[in-house]
Amino acid sequence: MGDFNHPDICWEGYTARHVQSRRFLQCIDYNFLTPVVEEPTRRGVLLDLVLTNKEGLVEDIKVGGSLGCSDHEKTEFRIVGSMCKTTSRTETLDFRKANFSLFKKLLGEIPWVRALEGRGAQESWTIFKYRFLQAQDRCTPKSKKSGKGSRRPAWLSRELLKKLKWKKEVYTEWKKGLTTWEDERNAVRVCRDEMRKAKASLELNLARDVKVNKKGFFKYIGGKRNRRENVGLLLNxxxxxxxxxxxxxxxxxxxxxxxxxxxxxxxxxxxxxxxxxxxxxxxxxxxxxxxxxxxxxxxxxxxxxxxxxxxxxxxxxxxxxxxxxxxxxxxxxxxxxxxxxxxxxxxxxxxxxxxxxxxxxxxxxxxxxxxxxxxxxxxxxxxxxxxxxxxxxxxxxxxxxxxxxxxxxxxxxxxxxxxxxxxxxxxxxxxxxxxxxxxxxxxxxxxxxxxxxxxxxxxxxxxx
Structure with a gap:
């Protein structure tokens, strides 16, 4: 898939004016590939293609909307197939929803001086830890964690989501001829500017608060890095x-x-x-x-x-x-x-x-x-x-x-x-x-x- 940039190809008749485009059509035939995108992807011309060698492998093809500053329209599709998911769902304690009032009451009722009297450091710690974790399990709810993390970027607020939805609606109206090209372009510019402001605001706040929130800062930086965090292959x-x-x-x-x-x-x-x-x-x-x-x-x-x-x-x-x-x-x-x-x-x-x-x-x-x-x-x-x-x-x-x-x-x-x-x-x-x-x-x-x-x-x- 990609922008193959052959505007002279007539896909309905499978013909082309230029020699290079005709060779491209021959290459598709020789490799038993089939184009599945049928709508124009840039100003009435079909330039962006999705090629497949198996019928039914690609479904739900949608062309519409822009991405960033590109003047090409987005192409969305679904690949039909099964995959082995290895995401594990583990239970973790949700401390944000903990009942700290009950927690304090349970630990505050314990006579610690008498409970730890005559005991060494290890034995005293064991008693304290047992009582602490026992109260923690009682006062802290558990939540399931999949390990995938949130798919929504940190800068994508609800207000911005509403504007992106509005942009999509304007595009749909333009495709149906209910609004002008200028209105659709204006919606794209507004959303693009809002996205840039949201990203800049988030990064400015992270940089400003780095002394008190280093974890959030480096988490954001780590998400931008294109490398795995787990340990790869090692040599003994x-x-x-x-x-x-x-x-x-x-x-x-x-x-x-x-x-x-x-x-x-x-x-x-x-x-x-x-x-x-x-x-x-x-x-x-x-x-x-x-x-x-x-x-x-x-x-x-x-x-x-x-x-x-x-x-x-x-x-x-x-x-x-x-x-x-x-x-x-x-x-x-x-x-x-x-x-x-x-x-x-x-x-x-x-x-x-x-x-x-x-x-x-x-x-x-x-x-x-x-x-x-x-x-x-x-x-x-x-x-x-x-x-x-x-x-x-x-x-x-x-x-x-x-x-x-x-x-x-x-x-x-x-x-x-x-x-x-x-x-x-x-x-x-x-x-x-x-x-x-x-x-x-x-x-x-x-x-x-x-x-x-x-x-x-x-x-x-x-x-x-």
């Missing part, structure tokens, strides 16, 4: 192609695990060692209920939930009733170094970076972890950052992961130094280094040893 160590999903998982998991560095490298720590202090229980940083409540109230509801089944939207709504038990669990985990199993689990998504897509080494893991576990990490990070600032252990040249600094401040400081030396007519050589798998190959033992030498208390070091 022997060079054989892996096609089964289970084998792909094993192959990627083995590669991701091989990258991590378990042992320390022989380099010496540059941190100045402080005199080892004898720590007492009074030195332990307490996890206040207000701290946890503040963290819960600042959760981004657009984030996805981790493998523990607790969505950030639900945790934020229930901040007042779950801040207490979560503060108890977090403090016991911090004090004993015991990390609940759910906080150590992650849904790992392999994301292709660059190079050959079939090479497992060209994929990086993106982990989706437990939200309460990440909150606990935030509390630990706050204590470490405060301690390092008080000890002035972080140099002024450090820009990454430093509050108030960024890549921009790093570049400004770098260019200031380089241009200063160049102005002084000094020789300058710049060497750029990019460590492969830098985050995965960091030696944890070296980092913990540096924290010990900087005087960080033992509970936090043990927790790390």
């Amino acid at each position: 160590e022997t060079g054989a192609m892996v096609t089964e999903d289970a084998e792909k998982v094993k192959l990627l998991n083995a590669f991701f695990a091989s990258v991590f560095t378990a042992q320390a490298s022989p380099q010496e720590s540059q941190a100045l060692e402080e005199t080892e202090k004898v720590w007492t229980k009074e030195d332990f940083p307490l996890v206040e209920e207000d701290q946890v409540r503040e963290q819960l109230s600042e959760l981004d509801i657009r984030k996805s939930m981790g493998p523990d089944g607790m969505h950030p939207q639900v945790l934020r709504e229930l901040a007042d009733v779950i801040a207490g038990p979560l503060s108890i669990i977090s403090e016991r985990s911090w004090r004993t170094g015991e990390v609940p199993a759910d906080w150590r689990k992650a849904n790992v998504i392999p994301v292709f970076k660059k190079g050959k897509e079939e090479d497992p080494g060209n994929h990086r893991p993106v982990s989706l972890t437990s939200t309460p576990g990440k909150m606990m990490e935030g509390l630990v990070l706050g204590i470490i950052s405060k301690h390092m600032e008080e000890k002035k252990a972080i140099r002024s040249s450090q820009h990454g992961f430093t509050k108030g600094k960024s890549c921009l401040t790093n570049l400004i400081a770098f260019y200031d130094g380089m241009t200063g030396w160049i102005d002084e007519r000094r020789a300058v050589d710049v060497i750029y280094l990019d460590f492969s798998k830098a985050f995965d190959t960091v030696s944890h033992s070296i980092l913990i040893d540096k924290l010990r030498k900087c005087g960080l208390e033992e509970w936090t070091r043990h927790r790390i």
Whole structure:
């Protein structure tokens, strides 16, 4: 099918004036093809064809309406045949319709201090999770999800749909001779302008709100990309192609695990060692209920939930009733170094970076972890950052992961130094280094040893 651009062909008599058009008709005959479009597709001439080699394969052919700026009319048809649909329909929790009033009541009636008394971090978490998920199933309705997503674009509003319907009605009237060509063209221009405005407005809003709605922004960008999101074929160590999903998982998991560095490298720590202090229980940083409540109230509801089944939207709504038990669990985990199993689990998504897509080494893991576990990490990070600032252990040249600094401040400081030396007519050589798998190959033992030498208390070091 397509625009074959042979306006001199008379399809009723199957004749043509030009040699090239007659050869085209011969090609159709030699390949046993049959044209099925009978109405003109551009200004009274049939240019756009649909050819088939099987009678009855194409039905319900409709010619009418324009698409975009094209002066050709649309050709719609239906292909008769069966296809194997593999779309799965799964049940998911619809948190937008959850009964949060009942949810708060069910969890608020539980005496958490007595329920968690004398229990460790893992056991306390298990009790809290069981009660939480039990109430969640009772208060949150389920909806079926097909995985196909909405076919309607995000910019296509109801008002715009009405105008598109009006354009179609004007076209039908023009085909019947009930209105003029100018009226039909005017309807096309109006709808085209409205569609452009709707798209521009949507993209402007997404760009404007990118700081608070990154998920929506990148979802829209991802929909514009012409590439699959799932993992394609992979090559194993022997060079054989892996096609089964289970084998792909094993192959990627083995590669991701091989990258991590378990042992320390022989380099010496540059941190100045402080005199080892004898720590007492009074030195332990307490996890206040207000701290946890503040963290819960600042959760981004657009984030996805981790493998523990607790969505950030639900945790934020229930901040007042779950801040207490979560503060108890977090403090016991911090004090004993015991990390609940759910906080150590992650849904790992392999994301292709660059190079050959079939090479497992060209994929990086993106982990989706437990939200309460990440909150606990935030509390630990706050204590470490405060301690390092008080000890002035972080140099002024450090820009990454430093509050108030960024890549921009790093570049400004770098260019200031380089241009200063160049102005002084000094020789300058710049060497750029990019460590492969830098985050995965960091030696944890070296980092913990540096924290010990900087005087960080033992509970936090043990927790790390």
